[in-house]
Amino acid sequence: MTVRTSAIVLALLLTTPFAYAQNKGKSAAPVNKKLFCWEEKGQRVCSDALPADAVNAAREEISAASGLRTGEVGRALSEEERAQAATEAQQRQMDAAAAETRRRTDAAMLLSYRSEEDLRRVFNERVAIVDNNVRTARYNAVSLREGLVSLLQTAGNQELAGRPVAADLATNIRQRHAELVRTRRLQQSFETQRAELDVEIADIMQRYRAMKGVNPDAVEEAARQTSEPARH
Known part of the structure; x- marks a missing residue:
């Protein structure tokens, strides 16, 4: 009723x-x-x-x-809204992980790391993870775009031939487009996180040197001399 x-x-x-x-x-x-x-x-x-x-x-x-x-x-979410929600959830997880890493790094910096080399090892792990995320997102975006272009070409050929676009093809196009949008957002997020990580590393290294009483100019000079080939 x-x-x-x-x-x-x-x-x-x-x-x-x-x-x-x-x-x-x-x-x-x-x-x-x-x-x-x-x-x-x-x-x-x-x-x-x-x-x-x-x-x-x-x-x-x-x-x-x-x-x-x-x-x-509540109403059921659309495909794009579900993709957006998944992206936001993943971003929140990444932000939480980064915040926890920063907290642990700051708390243990003076107690656990006897040298800058020890401290850099921690950051190298984070850099490797984020760099891998960036590479993966870029590869996935290119792959999804190529697949979407191929599907659109197929749909265009069907229309040029006077045939309607098949329902399953139209569904695949919408799904591939939504996935491409989500992947590009992830890629942008990872690239932003990578740039912010460089700034964070520089800031913490500066604080570490100040707490240890290390002269940054002396550190840079030592690194430069180490990288130069030995002269005979």
Whole structure:
């Protein structure tokens, strides 16, 4: 049963508890009976059964016995929204990992590292991870783009031949495009993180030298002399 008139729905919800009380001695309403209410074409629709075309819509669940709202379900996310949510979740994980690494590095810097070389080993691990992420994202973006171009060419050939684009081909194009957008966002995020990591390393090395009382000019001069070939 589906009702589209808001006044009737309101009357139903307000009178349900009283009708239940009056008929309690005759036949009790099912305890778990629910009403579903959602928006459809600008109208609020309520029904005791959820139709297939409303499964993905945002809705409220209301107890038929008490008339009170018992739950709420958000609308189903689109493919692009799911991809965006996955990207944001991965970014939050990366940010949390980077923040935890910075915290541990600062706390243990003076206690654990006797030299700059020991400290650099920690950063080298992070640099290797981020560099690998950047390379992987770039490779995936190129691969996805080439695949998308191929699918678009196939769709264009079908249209030029006077045939409609196959439904599965159109679905593949949308999915490949969404994945390419997500991968490019990841690539940009990784590249930004890599640039920020260089700044972070330079900052921490400067702080470490200051706490250790090391002259940075002397360190750079020693590194330069080490890199120069031996003169005979």
